[in-house]
Each structure stands twice: as C-alpha cells, then as structure tokens.
Amino acid sequence: MTDLSLSGPVPEVAEDGVWLACIECGETYAPFEEPTYECDACGSLLEVRYDEYHDFDSVAGEGVWRYAPALPVDDGVTIEEGNTPLYEAPSIEAAVDVADLRIKHEGMNPTGSFKDRGMTVGVRVAERIGVGRLACASTGNTSAALSAYGARANKETLVLLPEGNVAAGKLAQASLHGATMLEVEGNFDDCLDIVSELADRGEVYLLNSLNPFRLEGQKTIGLEIIEQFRDQTGSLPDRIVLPVGNAGNTAALHKAFRELVAAGAIEEAEVPTLTGVQAAGAAPMVEAIENGWDSVTRWEDVETRATAIRIGEPVNAPKAIPAIRQTGGTAVAVEDEEITAAQRELAQDGIGVEPASAASVAGLRKLREAGEITADEQVVCLTTGHLLKDPDAAAEAGNDPTTVPNDVDAVLDAAGD
Numbered sequence: 518m519t520d521l522s523l524s525g526p527v528p529e530v531a532e533d534g535v536w537l538a539c540i541e542c543g544e545t546y547a548p549f550e551e552p553t554y555e556c557d558a559c560g561s562l563l564e565v566r567y568d569e570y571h572d573f574d575s576v577a578g579e580g581v582w583r584y585a586p587a588l589p590v591d592d593g594v595t596i597e598e599g600n601t602p603l604y605e606a607p608s609i610e611a612a613v614d615v616a617d618l619r620i621k622h623e624g625m626n627p628t629g630s631f632k633d634r635g636m637t638v639g640v641r642v643a644e645r646i647g648v649g650r651l652a653c654a655s656t657g658n659t660s661a662a663l664s665a666y667g668a669r670a671n672k673e674t675l676v677l678l679p680e681g682n683v684a685a686g687k688l689a690q691a692s693l694h695g696a697t698m699l700e701v702e703g704n705f706d707d708c709l710d711i712v713s714e715l716a717d718r719g720e721v722y723l724l725n726s727l728n729p730f731r732l733e734g735q736k737t738i739g740l741e742i743i744e745q746f747r748d749q750t751g752s753l754p755d756r757i758v759l760p761v762g763n764a765g766n767t768a769a770l771h772k773a774f775r776e777l778v779a780a781g782a783i784e785e786a787e788v789p790t791l792t793g794v795q796a797a798g799a800a801p802m803v804e805a806i807e808n809g810w811d812s813v814t815r816w817e818d819v820e821t822r823a824t825a826i827r828i829g830e831p832v833n834a835p836k837a838i839p840a841i842r843q844t845g846g847t848a849v850a851v852e853d854e855e856i857t858a859a860q861r862e863l864a865q866d867g868i869g870v871e872p873a874s875a876a877s878v879a880g881l882r883k884l885r886e887a888g889e890i891t892a893d894e895q896v897v898c899l900t901t902g903h904l905l906k907d908p909d910a911a912a913e914a915g916n917d918p919t920t921v922p923n924d925v926d927a928v929l930d931a932a933g934d
C-alpha cells in the first residue's frame with residue numbers, strides 16, 4: 518500500500534535530518550552513503566524524507582536555493598536555476614474561459630527546461646556520495662541539463678538517446694557541453710532500461726527522475742508557484758495542469774504541496790488539483806487513471822511530435838498516480854494537432870515553448886470544453902521547455918518566410934499595407 522505520509526520517527530540511518538524511505542514498504546536508507554535509487558526490499562520508488570518541514574518564513578534569496586531549508590543539501594552545483602516567470606496569458610485565459618490563467622514557464626531555466634532544478638541538487642548529491650561518471654537516458658532535456666551541470670562539476674557524463682527522436686537544440690547542448698552521446702537503436706524506455714542496468718552494476722550514477730534527489734530540486738517548481746501566485750493574486754491556484762512524460766514533475770509537485778501542508782504553510786484543502794496531460798500516442802498514465810489502475814502498463818510503441826514526452830512507461834507512476842488521485846485531479850490525452858495549436862496560442866501571448874510544453878494548454882482547453890474544468894477556476898499551466906529546444910517543430914508550426922528581391926519597394930509590396 519503506497520504510503521506518502523511524511524510523519525513518523527527519524528530512523529537511525531538519517532544523516533543531517535535526511536533519509537530515503539520506500540513509498541511502498543517504508544524501508545529506510547542512508548541518503549549519502551552509496552547510490553540508492555529503488556528499495557532493495559521491494560523494488561519500489563524511494564522518497565527523500567526530513568526530520569522537519571520548512572515554512573516560508575525561513576526562505577531567502579532567489580531560485581532553487583531559496584528553498585535550501587526544504588532540500589537535502591545546503592547548496593548545489595548551480596548556474597542560477599529556478600525563479601522562472603509566472604506569466605499572465607490574457608488571450609488564452611479569455612479564449613479558454615477560466616477565471617485566471619497563469620503560465621509557469623520552466624523554459625526560462627539556464628538550459629531551457631525544468632531539468633536544471635533537479636540537476637543542481639542531484640549533481641551536488643553525486644559529489645557528496647563521491648561517484649564517478651554521471652549518466653542518464655533522455656528524450657533530450659535531461660541530457661542537455663546533465664551535460665551542463667556535469668561540465669560545471671567537472672564530471673564525466675554519459676547520455677543515452679533514442680536514435681532519431683531528439684530535437685536539434687537538445688542534441689546541440691549535450692554535444693557542446695561535452696557529454697559522451699550514444700544514440701541507441703530503440704526508444705527512450707529502452708535507453709532507461711540500459712542506463713538503469715549500468716547504474717545497478719555501479720558503472721554510472723543515474724540522474725534520471727528515478728533518482729529521488731532530482732525530484733527534490735523539481736519540487737521547487739511547486740514552492741515557487743505557490744509563492745508567486747499568492748504574490749500576484751492574493752490567493753492560491755485551484756489547479757495545475759502539466760505535461761506528463763516520466764511523471765517526475767507530477768510526483769515532485771505533489772511532494773511540495775504535502776510538505777507545505779506538513780509545515781502548516783497551507784491547508785490540505787488548499788492543495789491545487791494536479792492534472793496531467795499526455796500526447797495521445799504516448800498515454801500510459803492517462804490509460805491508468807481512466808481505468809482506475811494503480812500502475813501503468815508499458816506502451817511498446819509510442820509516437821508523438823512532442824518528442825520530450827514520447828515515453829511508454831513513466832517510471833514515477835507509483836508516485837504520480839496517487840498524486841493525481843489524492844488531489845482530485847485527472848489525466849487527459851491530446852492529439853499532436855491540438856499540441857501544435859496550443860503552441861501557436863502561447864506564441865501569440867509571447868510565450869515560446871517546445872511541443873511537449875504546449876500539451877498543458879492543449880489539455881486545459883480540452884478539459885474545459887468537456888466541462889471537467891470549470892469557468893470559475895484559477896489555473897496554472899506548466900510549460901516545461903523553451904521554443905528553441907525544438908526549432909524544427911517551431912518552424913513547422915509557424916509561418917514560412919517569403920523571399921523578396923533586394924529592393925525597398927519589393928519589400929514594402931511583400932510586407933503589405
């Protein structure tokens with residue numbers, strides 16, 4: 518039985534008030550002695566636990582490390598991640614018809630996605646444990662972030678990528694930051710199987726979201742949303758709509774809110790409803806939620822233009838399914854055309870995102886049209902990656918340039934009145 522309660526005695530294995538606990542059997546592990554990703558006793562996921570949960574009175578500074586009291590280490594390998602904007606989106610708000618819509622644009626992180634929040638914590642923990650090579654499987658953004666943070670920490674990085682399915686911007690990032698890049702003749706899930714085995718054999722330190730420390734960094738998305746939304750509107754969002762791939766953010770945001778409740782900073786009833794969106798061609802979480810299942814069934818064949826969420830077996834499903842259920846949320850699948858339309862809508866509000874990010878807005882629109890989201894709701898949509906990550910998708914969604922003669926009148930003619 519999944520146990521996400523944060524109370525209980527501090528185990529002997531705790532170090533600096535921090536330990537790892539299995540979400541299924543409750544087994545506890547020392548946090549920094551050796552790499553530990555899953556429970557040795559039952560194989561389930563681990564969560565970082567603390568002897569006390571912070572409140573907002575103790576936070577200071579900006580970005581991820583503003584929330585150091587809520588993190589497992591005091592500082593990170595940092596390139597100033599977090600503190601991303603929470604934008605108003607007036608035209609989408611009006612078109613979709615909700616009381617308030619804000620866009621939390623994680624594409625504004627240093628490497629252009631939310632992964633930086635996880636890496637600043639995860640790479641520091643890697644240093645503390647004293648591991649050698651860092652590694653991940655990736656649809657692109659994790660590899661971009663790991664390569665940058667690994668370089669910053671002067672560590673060797675290995676990234677496994679599904680051949681032919683990683684956007685150009687992300688490949689360029691891993692390449693320039695000096696990662697060893699291997700394109701596997703398989704999909705993302707195959708890459709994750711391989712890198713997990715390499716981690717089990719002690720060959721690499723795994724920095725995918727299976728690593729519970731990475732999710733601690735991503736937890737700060739939820740902490741920031743609560744602070745920013747309250748500052749901007751005087752209240753809290755009713756709902757957060759987010760794209761789902763490996764389901765790390767769904768788990769991380771839920772943990773942020775559980776910790777805020779544990780600290781007495783918000784009431785249980787104030788926890789925003791978590792609503793996940795997947796591409797129709799890669800929607801195992803939606804299938805699980807719709808069918809009332811407690812686990813996902815792996816989709817062997819996945820396909821979507823939103824390559825970042827082209828994932829058939831979200832590893833964090835055992836955390837994310839309860840996160841959605843316990844907050845009264847849901848999950849919905851959207852077609853690639855709906856994603857592209859949402860990407861254009863966001864662009865019209867001046868917000869440039871990659872396709873996977875636009876899934877959140879596409880999902881909001883779909884659920885609003887179905888009446889599952891109501892007009893009185895205050896909603897935050899999470900946009901996870903920057904437009905420049907996938908320039909080909911942006912160019913396809915946008916207008917083509919017109920070639921004109923090298924002449925002022927011809928330019929004026931072509932530009933129109």
Ligand SMILES: Cc1ncc(COP(=O)(O)O)c(C=O)c1O
Pocket residue numbers: 630656658659726760761762763764765766767825826871873874901902
């Ligand atoms: C741009 C982008 N959006 C969304 C996701 C999905 O996030 P999660 O795996 O936390 O569900 C990913 C990667 O997984 C991503 O790179």
Ligand SMILES: N[C@@H](CCOP(=O)(O)O)C(=O)O
Pocket residue numbers: 653654655656657658659660724725726727762763765825826
């Ligand atoms: N979209 C991700 C997929 C891997 O997710 P992770 O959060 O488990 O690292 C990517 O960018 O690789």
